[in-house]
Amino acid sequence: MITLHHVAQARSFRILWLLEEMGLEYRLRHWNFFDKSLRSDEFRALSPAARVPALEIDGQVLFESGAIIEYLLETRPHLGLLRPPGDAERAAWLQWLHFAETIGQHLANLTQHHIALREEWMRSPTVMRLEARRLEKVLEVVERSVAGHDWLLPSGFTAVDVAVGYGVVIARRFVPPRLLPALDGYYRRIAARPAYRRALAQDGESMIYTRDFYPPPEETQP
Ligand SMILES: N[C@@H](CCC(=O)N[C@@H](CS)C(=O)NCC(=O)O)C(=O)O
Incomplete structure (x- = not known):
């Protein structure tokens, strides 16, 4: 079984969304940016730089979302989501x-x-x-x-x-x-x-971005 380690609204959302696009079965484990759990020995054993995503798959743990995307598409039927070597795109x-x-x-x-x-x-x-x-x-x-x-x-x-x-x-x-x-x-x-909406429904409580918009500070003259 694939397990995705995820923080709501973080880059691990890419993998959550892709798993839904691919129709794969997976378990989702939620972590929190603000309670220091990413610094725990348990999480660092999965992702040594203490970052999400981490993906348990095929008896190994992968971190780095771009690499995970490529690996998932190369190892699973992908319904046209990959452009493999030799493809014009x-x-x-x-x-x-x-x-x-x-x-x-x-x-x-x-x-x-x-x-x-x-x-x-x-x-x-x-x-x-x-x-x-x-x-x-x-x-x-x-x-x-x-x-x-x-x-x-x-x-x-x-x-x-x-x-x-x-x-x-x-x-x-x-x-x-x-x-x-x-x-x-x-x-x-x-x-x-639909896959994006299914992923969003599982994203978890919004803890990082709590406002719709974060304006840059006004420029002031010295
Ligand atoms: N290039 C990496 C970046 C991973 C990354 O920095 N993830 C952020 C969340 S968007 C993180 O876990 N930050 C925790 C921290 O900086 O302590 C990837 O795409 O997987």
Whole structure:
């Protein structure tokens, strides 16, 4: 049996959503960012860097969501969610799979500043404004792609829409959706997918993002 170790709203949501897209059976174990349980010996034995996701599968434990996506698709029937070596869209598929983490780095910085750093004096308003702008710039790349077709690859929905799509969903809390209309349409197509909705129903209590939108701090003159 596959077991996914998951924190609500975190990158492990990609794997939860993909497992639903693939129709695989799995157990879901919820963890919490804020009670220090990710630092426990039990969790570090699963994921040495104390990060989610971790996936128990085929007698081993994998961490790193992009690698887990590739492994799942290479080892299970995948209903067209992979573009394997030799496929005309292979290079684009790999590019988007890894671009998901370019989006992810800005989300992580913004999440740290707006949420994890609880005291005002710990935060850098400059970094918060800069990261929001840098996130918008990388989202513009996705915007241009999905303006031409429904999903990232012209041939249709694949697992890279799960990898990047998770970032697009979370990014709406930091970049106003009205700035990127094609991306807003992409988000709506994601939100209408039955597998996405099933994953969302199991995501768990929202502990990281409790507001719909986190605006960058106002610029003030010295
Ligand atoms: N590139 C990794 C990133 C994993 C990662 O940083 N996960 C975050 C949640 S989105 C985490 O577990 N953070 C816990 C921490 O930083 O203490 C992946 O995609 O699996």
